[in-house]
Amino acid sequence: MEKHVFLLILVFLVKFSISIAASNETDQKALLDFQNLISPSRFLAINWMKNTSYCSWFGVTCSPKRQRVVALALPNLQLQGTISPCLANLSFLRVLNLGNNSFHGGIPYGLGHLPRLRVIDMQNNKLNGSIPTSLFQHRRVQVISLAFNKLHGEMWKGPWYVPELRVLDLTNNSLTGVIPPSVGNATNMINFSLFGNRVNGNIPKEIGNLSQLADLSLSDNQLTCSIPAILFNISPLLAIHLRNNSLSGPLLLDEGNIVSNLEVLRISHNQISGCIPSNICLVLTKLKILSLSFNNITGEIPRNIGCLANLEVLYIERNAISGTIPASLGNISTLQNLDCSHSRIVGQVPQESGKLSNLRLLNFEHNYNLIGQIQEAIFNISSLETIAFNSNNLSRRIPSTTGLHLPNLKGLYLGDNHFEGEISLFIINASKLEILGLAQNFLTGAIPTNLGNLCEPMLRYLQVGYNPLNGVLPNSIGNLSSTIQNIE
Numbered sequence: 001m002e003k004h005v006f007l008l009i010l011v012f013l014v015k016f017s018i019s020i021a022a023s024n025e026t027d028q029k030a031l032l033d034f035q036n037l038i039s040p041s042r043f044l045a046i047n048w049m050k051n052t053s054y055c056s057w058f059g060v061t062c063s064p065k066r067q068r069v070v071a072l073a074l075p076n077l078q079l080q081g082t083i084s085p086c087l088a089n090l091s092f093l094r095v096l097n098l099g100n101n102s103f104h105g106g107i108p109y110g111l112g113h114l115p116r117l118r119v120i121d122m123q124n125n126k127l128n129g130s131i132p133t134s135l136f137q138h139r140r141v142q143v144i145s146l147a148f149n150k151l152h153g154e155m156w157k158g159p160w161y162v163p164e165l166r167v168l169d170l171t172n173n174s175l176t177g178v179i180p181p182s183v184g185n186a187t188n189m190i191n192f193s194l195f196g197n198r199v200n201g202n203i204p205k206e207i208g209n210l211s212q213l214a215d216l217s218l219s220d221n222q223l224t225c226s227i228p229a230i231l232f233n234i235s236p237l238l239a240i241h242l243r244n245n246s247l248s249g250p251l252l253l254d255e256g257n258i259v260s261n262l263e264v265l266r267i268s269h270n271q272i273s274g275c276i277p278s279n280i281c282l283v284l285t286k287l288k289i290l291s292l293s294f295n296n297i298t299g300e301i302p303r304n305i306g307c308l309a310n311l312e313v314l315y316i317e318r319n320a321i322s323g324t325i326p327a328s329l330g331n332i333s334t335l336q337n338l339d340c341s342h343s344r345i346v347g348q349v350p351q352e353s354g355k356l357s358n359l360r361l362l363n364f365e366h367n368y369n370l371i372g373q374i375q376e377a378i379f380n381i382s383s384l385e386t387i388a389f390n391s392n393n394l395s396r397r398i399p400s401t402t403g404l405h406l407p408n409l410k411g412l413y414l415g416d417n418h419f420e421g422e423i424s425l426f427i428i429n430a431s432k433l434e435i436l437g438l439a440q441n442f443l444t445g446a447i448p449t450n451l452g453n454l455c456e457p458m459l460r461y462l463q464v465g466y467n468p469l470n471g472v473l474p475n476s477i478g479n480l481s482s483t484i485q486n487i488e
């Protein structure tokens with residue numbers, strides 16, 4: 001009996017050591033085969049010495065006991081060539097990072113069968129062909145990053161089984177086809193990007209099953225139909241990028257029981273219709289960036305928009321938004337960029353706008369029907385870089401900025417309105433002003449002599465044509481003539 005047990009152990013040991021020897025030979029063979037398909041690289045030549053153990057080669061990590069390759073990390077080395085299918089013989093491989101090189105050709109199918117693979121990062125190469133379907137059926141894979149390649153074909157439409165997948169980054173390839181509903185099976189996904197591909201069809205409602213999703217980037221594709229309201233019920237979701245698709249229908253916000261943490265919503269350049277939802281404040285209280293521009297949105301800006309107390313960017317230009325500017329906008333003290341141009345907004349610029357003390361961009365150009373005067377307080381927001389109210393129906397005097405401070409103002413566009421009075425001293429403190437557009441108003445008097453006295457003359461464009469001005473260009477303009485490229 002004892003003898004038998006002893007024999008058994010012996011057989012086991014012999015078998016085991018044979019398998020170790022065979023295996024680490026396999027790993028070395030696989031690595032050398034991989035190297036063979038890389039154009040001669042000085043770096044590899046001096047760092048992968050055949051007289052040293054492959055476990056000490058640059059970028060290779062082995063398991064301490066069994067001496068099997070568990071990680072191959074060779075990013076940022078300008079390696080060129082194709083990726084050898086023999087890498088799929090590194091059966092203990094967990095991490096494969098070949099990012100930021102110049103590999104071309106296809107991704108070996110067998111890589112998706114490496115049972116221990118956790119991370120496959122081949123971003124920023126020149127890989128073509130399609131994504132091995134085996135990667136969509138991998139029990140352990142956590143990160144698939146194939147961004148910035150030339151992959152084409154479709155994502156696998158069959159059942160996905162990737163319970164551990166956290167990041168699927170396919171940014172900037174040439175993928176076609178649809179987003180398969182099976183994506184809903186990747187329930188641990190945190191970041192999903194198809195940014196910059198040619199994917200069409202609708203956004204499947206199953207995406208609502210991705211309850212850990214934090215970042216969804218589907219911009220620059222050809223997606224159609226409406227935005228599934230269920231997206232706004234994914235509590236961890238921080239950013240939704242759907243810019244530049246062919247999405248239509250209204251933006252509907254589901255008033256679920258879940259608190260949305262969404263900070264970024266970019267849906268510009270689509271064909272979204274309907275109104276800006278009036279419940280936006282109930283649902284998306286944490287928004288920092290809201291971009292709805294270049295759509296077919298109608299209706300008014302919700303009166304209570306001011307409740308978006310963290311908003312930094314509001315882009316709603318190039319829609320058919322009507323009504324007046326809500327006074328509550330002035331309560332969003334975090335607002336930096338406000339673009340409501342090329343729409344159908346009417347009425348006065350509310351006094352409260354002057355409270356936006358962090359504003360850099362204020363653009364209401366081409367609404368045609370803004371009336372009344374520009375609040376002087378706006379001209380005292382020192383962070384402002386661009387003020388654009390051209391092509392409206394504004395009138396009365398342009399506020400004098402004597403005593404006010406616009407140290408960052410680069411562009412002031414007030415042309416094509418009904419401003420009257422003498423061109424005042426309003427640019428006296430705008431030492432960074434590059435573009436001053438005042439054409440097509442009823443401005444009178446002479447061009448102020450102090451224009452040429454700005455401490456650092458930056459002015460490049462001065463547009464004062466089509467005003468009943470009198471007098472001549474002041475001599476001091478001569479000091480500017482080296483920088484001014486265009487006077488109209």
Ligand SMILES: *[C@@H]1O[C@H](CO)[C@@H](O)[C@H](O)[C@H]1NC(C)=O
Pocket residue numbers: 017020021024053054055067
């Ligand atoms: C390969 O296996 C042998 C023993 O079977 C061992 O001595 C060696 O360290 C292993 N690893 C490498 C990288 O050669």
Ligand SMILES: *[C@@H]1O[C@H](CO)[C@@H](O)[C@H](O)[C@H]1NC(C)=O
Pocket residue numbers: 026029030033086089
């Ligand atoms: C990889 O494994 C296959 C099948 O086991 C074998 O035919 C092939 O020679 C191996 N390649 C290398 C480089 O080890």
Ligand SMILES: *[C@@H]1O[C@H](CO)[C@@H](O)[C@H](O)[C@H]1NC(C)=O
Pocket residue numbers: 049051052
């Ligand atoms: C391996 O070979 C290179 C030259 O081919 C030599 O410079 C190096 O010292 C050798 N290393 C070992 C560990 O033998």
Ligand SMILES: *[C@@H]1O[C@H](CO)[C@@H](O)[C@H](O)[C@H]1NC(C)=O
Pocket residue numbers: 075076097098099100121123124
């Ligand atoms: C590739 O380079 C970019 C930018 O330099 C960097 O963010 C990224 O982490 C790199 N990727 C890899 C796999 O090293």
Ligand SMILES: *[C@@H]1O[C@H](CO)[C@@H](O)[C@H](O)[C@H]1NC(C)=O
Pocket residue numbers: 105106128129130
């Ligand atoms: C990858 O592109 C090359 C030409 O650059 C082509 O010969 C090859 O067939 C393509 N591979 C796949 C899998 O599409």
Ligand SMILES: *[C@@H]1O[C@H](CO)[C@@H](O)[C@H](O)[C@H]1NC(C)=O
Pocket residue numbers: 158159160161181182183185
């Ligand atoms: C989801 O995964 C399960 C296995 O866990 C599989 O049976 C099912 O077909 C998959 N469904 C889809 C739509 O991928």
Ligand SMILES: *[C@@H]1O[C@H](CO)[C@@H](O)[C@H](O)[C@H]1NC(C)=O
Pocket residue numbers: 181182183184185206209
């Ligand atoms: C999504 O979750 C629902 C239940 O919430 C389930 O019925 C459905 O099968 C799931 N779909 C996918 C694709 O996982």
Ligand SMILES: *[C@@H]1O[C@H](CO)[C@@H](O)[C@H](O)[C@H]1NC(C)=O
Pocket residue numbers: 166167190191214215239
């Ligand atoms: C997910 O994407 C965000 C950017 O939106 C990034 O900050 C974060 O690090 C990413 N997370 C993972 C796990 O890649």
Ligand SMILES: *[C@@H]1O[C@H](CO)[C@@H](O)[C@H](O)[C@H]1NC(C)=O
Pocket residue numbers: 148172173195196197220
């Ligand atoms: C992909 O990235 C390259 C280089 O960064 C860029 O030139 C190209 O325009 C991008 N393509 C798309 C579709 O975003």
Ligand SMILES: *[C@@H]1O[C@H](CO)[C@@H](O)[C@H](O)[C@H]1NC(C)=O
Pocket residue numbers: 197220221244269
């Ligand atoms: C939209 O994406 C396409 C490529 O998918 C690109 O050619 C086009 O310039 C993009 N348009 C905008 C407005 O970004």
Ligand SMILES: *[C@@H]1O[C@H](CO)[C@@H](O)[C@H](O)[C@H]1NC(C)=O
Pocket residue numbers: 248271273295296
């Ligand atoms: C959206 O507006 C554009 C131009 O204003 C128009 O051509 C297009 O038909 C509109 N689309 C929808 C779906 O209303």
Ligand SMILES: *[C@@H]1O[C@H](CO)[C@@H](O)[C@H](O)[C@H]1NC(C)=O
Pocket residue numbers: 306327328329331
């Ligand atoms: C602005 O906020 C103040 C203080 O929270 C509030 O009393 C006021 O009604 C708000 N103004 C508008 C126009 O919403």
